[in-house]
Amino acid sequence: MQIEEKKAKDLFQDRIFTLSNFLSVFRVLLLPFFFFSTYDYAKNPANLNALFASIVYALVAVFTDYLDGLFARLLHQETTLGRYLDPVCDKLVTLGGLFVVTLHFDFPRWILIVYFIREILGVWLGGFLYLKRGLQGRPNWWGKFGVGIVAVSVIWYMSLPYFLRFGAPYPFLLHPVISAYVLLFVLTAGVIAYVVRYWNIVFHPEAIELDPENKKQAKKYQKI
Numbered sequence: 001m002q003i004e005e006k007k008a009k010d011l012f013q014d015r016i017f018t019l020s021n022f023l024s025v026f027r028v029l030l031l032p033f034f035f036f037s038t039y040d041y042a043k044n045p046a047n048l049n050a051l052f053a054s055i056v057y058a059l060v061a062v063f064t065d066y067l068d069g070l071f072a073r074l075l076h077q078e079t080t081l082g083r084y085l086d087p088v089c090d091k092l093v094t095l096g097g098l099f100v101v102t103l104h105f106d107f108p109r110w111i112l113i114v115y116f117i118r119e120i121l122g123v124w125l126g127g128f129l130y131l132k133r134g135l136q137g138r139p140n141w142w143g144k145f146g147v148g149i150v151a152v153s154v155i156w157y158m159s160l161p162y163f164l165r166f167g168a169p170y171p172f173l174l175h176p177v178i179s180a181y182v183l184l185f186v187l188t189a190g191v192i193a194y195v196v197r198y199w200n201i202v203f204h205p206e207a208i209e210l211d212p213e214n215k216k217q218a219k220k221y222q223k224i
Helices: 008-013 019-031 033-045 048-074 079-105 107-133 141-166 177-203
Strands: 135-137 221-223
Touching: 019 033, 019 048, 019 079, 033 048, 033 079, 033 141, 048 079, 048 141, 079 107, 079 141, 107 177, 141 177
Parallel strands: none
Antiparallel strands: 135 221
């Protein structure tokens, strides 16, 4: 299996209007509503309706992240565009959520910056693999786990004013920074996993020989 360059327009040769692609874009479209409800809650922590609305938006975003891949497989709608669109939408949603809790609820700014750099590098790497190597990396569990941790961290930080006002059922709930450091660990592990996986493909393509029958390789990336 040779490595070859692709054109950006090739992304749109498959079906574009699929249910899975709609779900990917839908969670990005939820961001303005999430921003608005979270802003209302940050101004007035007694406005529990705004808090619950923000939590619902966050949970719907996570839920659709898992549903889009499921529907793509069940309905046989897997496309190159969809496999690239899904992680890009994930990055927009997770960055949006972390930005809000950094702005209003004191999420560590330096972890947000680390997360931002990591996601920008992820977009660059995905585009490079597609355009220059004709490959599409398959997601690893660190990435999917990271989306879940972001959701937990966002909801936890948003809930802190509620816990301070009405009391927390468990003392550790008053320390959402725990989730921030768990997220940092997941980010670090994910970066290491991707570096190990793609170093030779990016920097030493002449030494790479991909075997289409190799199931281990197929779990990491696919030829497109």
